[in-house]
Amino acid sequence: MVSTAWRPRLLAIGKATVAAGMIYLLWQQGILDPTLLQNFTWQPQLLLVVLACNLAMISLGAVRWQILLRSQAIIFPFAWSHAMTYLTFCFNLLVPGSVGGDALRMAYLLRHSSAQQKSAAILTILADRVSGLYAMFLLALLAALANLSTVLAQLPGRILLLSLLLTVVGAPLLAALFFWGMKRLPLSAANSSENSTARPLSRPTLLLTQLGQAAHSFWQHKRSLLAAIMVSVLAQSLEIIALIWIARHLGLLSSTGDHFFLAAPIAWIANLLPVSPGGLGVGEAAFAQICQWLQPDSAVNALGTPFLINRVLQMLASLPGLWVYLNYRPPTSS
Numbered sequence: 001m002v003s004t005a006w007r008p009r010l011l012a013i014g015k016a017t018v019a020a021g022m023i024y025l026l027w028q029q030g031i032l033d034p035t036l037l038q039n040f041t042w043q044p045q046l047l048l049v050v051l052a053c054n055l056a057m058i059s060l061g062a063v064r065w066q067i068l069l070r071s072q073a074i075i076f077p078f079a080w081s082h083a084m085t086y087l088t089f090c091f092n093l094l095v096p097g098s099v100g101g102d103a104l105r106m107a108y109l110l111r112h113s114s115a116q117q118k119s120a121a122i123l124t125i126l127a128d129r130v131s132g133l134y135a136m137f138l139l140a141l142l143a144a145l146a147n148l149s150t151v152l153a154q155l156p157g158r159i160l161l162l163s164l165l166l167t168v169v170g171a172p173l174l175a176a177l178f179f180w181g182m183k184r185l186p187l188s189a190a191n192s193s194e195n196s197t198a199r200p201l202s203r204p205t206l207l208l209t210q211l212g213q214a215a216h217s218f219w220q221h222k223r224s225l226l227a228a229i230m231v232s233v234l235a236q237s238l239e240i241i242a243l244i245w246i247a248r249h250l251g252l253l254s255s256t257g258d259h260f261f262l263a264a265p266i267a268w269i270a271n272l273l274p275v276s277p278g279g280l281g282v283g284e285a286a287f288a289q290i291c292q293w294l295q296p297d298s299a300v301n302a303l304g305t306p307f308l309i310n311r312v313l314q315m316l317a318s319l320p321g322l323w324v325y326l327n328y329r330p331p332t333s334s
Contacts, residue, residue, distance in 0.1 A: 022281025033302035053242035054317035060235035071224035080331035090321025135232030136265040143262035179219035246306040263290035
């Protein structure tokens with residue numbers, strides 16, 4: 001019987017084993033080419049361009065979160081939000097363990113938020129994640145429509161297109177239904193002036209009330225949610241441009257690379273599967289498979305290599321988050 005203390009360690013070891021096995025398998029199949037990795041390291045100007053794209057992507061993530069925070073009247077200096085975003089990326093990409101970057105960011109955020117702001121603060125992190133994920137689906141759908149004839153030529157493509165359409169159209173409808181339901185909870189009036197003399201609410205009831213009020217506030221600031229999604233689209237487009245830049249300079253791309261706008265978001269979504277650390281190996285396999293599917297006449301096999309290179313440079317770009325963690329300073333008044 002495995003003790004509870006050992007389960008996270010065994011899970012981490014298991015995920016690392018899966019990642020190593022997938023990387024080895026992709027190497028054997030030619031999807032990853034170590035020679036190309038070595039060639040890229042000898043091109044410092046290419047490294048700098050891709051690193052700059054990743055740094056800009058993380059900084060745009062801070063802009064997105066700041067938009068969501070300010071929509072809830074939670075005011076922190078941008079420098080603090082920027083630092084917390086780097087910390088989040090660093091822990092999500094580099095630091096093994098049970099504490100993820102979002103959990104750590106939430107802990108810092110709740111520490112510096114007032115009691116009335118805590119529910120809204122939690123929802124800003126959730127909205128930050130959801131807007132980024134929704135942008136992936138939106139980009140993938142637009143790319144699928146741009147490659148419509150190729151996508152519709154095969155059954156998996158038609159299934160993928162239908163799934164993307166249902167997600168992009170259905171997610172806002174579900175969000176609207178959620179906000180509508182939270183707004184109409186009878187608990188939303190529990191803290192109103194006419195009930196100020198009522199007996200104190202229980203803790204679960206108070207939490208539900210605060211969540212309802214925060215959801216209603218988000219619904220009143222729909223433009224902020226839309227702005228967050230647009231910032232996510234811009235950030236992810238920079239990442240895709242970095243992938244195209246890598247592939248072109250490695251001789252893996254002779255076309256414009258517009259199919260990367262479908263392959264990359266799907267690969268990033270595949271990265272979320274909790275089978276390896278950060279989806280290592282999973283994203284590379286998904287990216288190469290979709291690229292090969294969209295360009296079946298291509299003789300190039302090592303299409304997972306640009307994705308792996310960009311992953312490594314994304315990790316390097318997140319390193320300032322480790323400095324933030326080791327030298328943490330609370331936010332000053334803005």
